[in-house]
Amino acid sequence: MTKGSPSKRPDERPAARSDDAAEEKSAPRKRAAAAKAEASGEHVPGGEESAGKKAAGKKAASARKASPAGTTSARKAAPAKKAAAAKKTADKKAAAAKKTADKKAAAAKKTADKKAAAAKKTADKKAAAAKKTADKKTAAAKKATAPAKRAATPARKTAAAKKATAPVKKAPAPRKQLVAPKKATAAVRAAPAKTVVRPARDESRTALVRRARRINRELAEVYPYAHPELDFENPFQLVVATVLSAQTTDLRVNQTTPALFAKYPTPEDLAAANPEEVEEILRPTGFFRAKTKSVIGLSKALAEDFGGEVPGRLEDLVKLPGVGRKTAFVVLGNAFGRPGITVDTHFQRLVRRWQWTAETDPDKIEAAVGALFPKSDWTDLSHHVIWHGRRICHARKPACGACPIAPLCPAYGEGETDPEKARKLLKYEKAGLPGQRLKPPQAYVDAGGRPAPPLGAG
Ligand code: SF4
Numbered sequence: 001m002t003k004g005s006p007s008k009r010p011d012e013r014p015a016a017r018s019d020d021a022a023e024e025k026s027a028p029r030k031r032a033a034a035a036k037a038e039a040s041g042e043h044v045p046g047g048e049e050s051a052g053k054k055a056a057g058k059k060a061a062s063a064r065k066a067s068p069a070g071t072t073s074a075r076k077a078a079p080a081k082k083a084a085a086a087k088k089t090a091d092k093k094a095a096a097a098k099k100t101a102d103k104k105a106a107a108a109k110k111t112a113d114k115k116a117a118a119a120k121k122t123a124d125k126k127a128a129a130a131k132k133t134a135d136k137k138t139a140a141a142k143k144a145t146a147p148a149k150r151a152a153t154p155a156r157k158t159a160a161a162k163k164a165t166a167p168v169k170k171a172p173a174p175r176k177q178l179v180a181p182k183k184a185t186a187a188v189r190a191a192p193a194k195t196v197v198r199p200a201r202d203e204s205r206t207a208l209v210r211r212a213r214r215i216n217r218e219l220a221e222v223y224p225y226a227h228p229e230l231d232f233e234n235p236f237q238l239v240v241a242t243v244l245s246a247q248t249t250d251l252r253v254n255q256t257t258p259a260l261f262a263k264y265p266t267p268e269d270l271a272a273a274n275p276e277e278v279e280e281i282l283r284p285t286g287f288f289r290a291k292t293k294s295v296i297g298l299s300k301a302l303a304e305d306f307g308g309e310v311p312g313r314l315e316d317l318v319k320l321p322g323v324g325r326k327t328a329f330v331v332l333g334n335a336f337g338r339p340g341i342t343v344d345t346h347f348q349r350l351v352r353r354w355q356w357t358a359e360t361d362p363d364k365i366e367a368a369v370g371a372l373f374p375k376s377d378w379t380d381l382s383h384h385v386i387w388h389g390r391r392i393c394h395a396r397k398p399a400c401g402a403c404p405i406a407p408l409c410p411a412y413g414e415g416e417t418d419p420e421k422a423r424k425l426l427k428y429e430k431a432g433l434p435g436q437r438l439k440p441p442q443a444y445v446d447a448g449g450r451p452a453p454p455l456g457a458g
Contacts, residue, residue, distance in 0.1 A: 203355070211408055212356050212372045218405045219384035225443040226383035228334040229390075229436040230254060235310035235335035236302070237261055239320070240270070242327040243294050248285045251436040255455035256284050258438070267308050270299035284455065294322030312336045325363060333379035341366045342382040346389025353393065353411035391430045399425040 203211075220226075229250040232238035237257065245253045260281050264270035270278070275292050282288040282295075298320040302308055310331065311317055317328035329340030341347075343362040347369075351357055357368035373381055392399045398415030401422030406412045416422040428435050429449040437444075438452050445451070 208356070209372050212354070212369075213377075215354060215405050215408050216373065216377065216381050216384055218408065219388055220380065222404050223384055223387045225441065225447045225449065226380065226387045227437075227441050227444065228330065228383065229386075230330075231257060231437050231439050232335070233261075235331060236267055238335045239298065239310055239317075239323065239327065239331050240295050242330045243298065243322045244282065244285050244291055246291070247287055249436065251452050252285055254436060254438050254452060256282060258454070264299075267299040267302035270296060271303045273299075291322075297321030298323060310335065312338065314340075325366065329366075329378075329382075333382065339375040339378040340382070341370050341378045342386065343369075344386060345395075346386045346393075347382065349395055350385050350389050350393055353398075353409065353414065355410050391427045392425075394425065394427075397425055399423070402426060 228238075230238065230241040230245060231254045232241055240260070241253050241257050244256065260270075260278070263281070264273050264278075273296060275296060278292040278296060279288050282291050285291060301320050302310060305319075306316070312332065314325070314328050314332060317323050317331060318325060323331075326343055330342050332338040333340035333342070343366045348360075348362065348365055351365060351369055352360075356372060357365055359365045359368050369381075370378060388405075389395075392403050394415070398411075399422035400406055400409075400412050400415040401417045401419040402425070403409065403412070403422070416425060427433065429444070429447070432448075434450040434452045435444065436452050438454060440449055440451050
């Protein structure tokens with residue numbers, strides 16, 4: 001404010017000087033008036049002083065006049081306006097700057113967001129690609145370890161490939177033993193862990209054939225020594241024994257026929273036999289009168305029509321008294337080596353449990369089952385099925401819990417499923433007991449099978 005002091009402003013100084021001049025002009029008049037008063041004896045107290053004060057007051061007033069309030073306000077208002085304008089401008093600028101900054105910030109944020117999204121996308125892609133590569137590497141590593149194993153087991157590879165094409169399969173059965181198994185094999189093995197193959201309601205023909213043949217292969221493993229369970233030494237003995245086996249067990253027939261064949265060794269001998277004597281021998285087999293009639297009748301037919309020889313053709317065999325297709329197939333299959341299916345009571349029951357056929361007539365069952373297997377399998381198949389029916393898959397209480405083909409059987413559970421209880425239901429060599437034949441084949445003995453005792457031995 002030193003520069004802008006009103007006392008030094010040039011426009012104010014002339015005004016101050018005019019006031020001083022007026023004071024100087026009025027001062028002689030005042031002094032004259034005071035001298036006059038003094039001469040007249042009037043005392044004028046403080047006359048000079050009062051004049052001085054007045055002069056000073058006037059000077060101050062003049063000075064105040066010389067610097068009017070409007071000028072001062074104007075002087076004061078000018079910087080305020082400028083400040084206000086400057087402030088306004090600054091505010092505007094600040095607002096504009098803020099607006100611009102906001103816009104820039106928004107744009108920057110948008111760009112940053114875009115960049116972040118792009119970066120995330122890229123990162124995700126990279127991660128996915130990395131995972132894919134890692135997976136491929138793992139798979140490749142696994143494959144790399146597999147070849148040696150696969151090379152060591154090519155058969156397993158083939159089996160696996162087959163398994164992939166078949167709907168549900170179990171591991172292929174091992175090959176049938178060509179040599180007589182050791183005695184221990186006669187015992188029933190624990191059912192191996194296999195894939196359970198339950199036939200669907202609408203099981204296709206192909207699936208049925210596969211399952212049926214697999215059951216036969218499994219049974220061949222279980223009964224590698226399977227054979228006809230009637231003792232015989234020639235076709236004549238076999239055809240007679242088969243006729244006698246109706247409504248009784250092979251064991252009972254085997255215990256009876258030694259006495260019969262000892263007394264009547266040929267068809268001619270039996271054809272000429274006294275029926276009452278034959279009846280007495282055959283009494284243990286049940287229905288002994290009818291059976292006596294049949295064996296004497298077929299012996300006469302053999303002696304008269306076939307020269308004392310058993311014919312090797314089905315159509316001839318079924319013409320013999322008491323000989324049906326079942327007996328004819330037993331004779332053809334076991335005495336002549338000609339394939340035949342023996343549809344006895346066990347065979348009928350089991351093939352129905354396995355849903356190989358729903359037929360009940362023996363001839364239709366034979367045709368239906370025969371169509372599932374090659375002819376060369378028919379005789380052994382008959383043995384396998386009948387042996388299984390006699391030892392494990394009984395009519396009343398099948399031993400399902402000890403059954404090696406349980407995973408392939410749709411009737412699993414029809415019998416005892418508890419392994420311990422089921423094992424007690426087993427029969428013959430599977431239970432460590434004697435078999436039905438008094439003179440069993442060597443393979444059966446080698447497998448631990450025991451000959452049956454003769455009649456009356458207990
Ligand atoms: S699972 Fe039972 S019903 Fe089926 S074959 Fe075996 S014993 Fe017979």
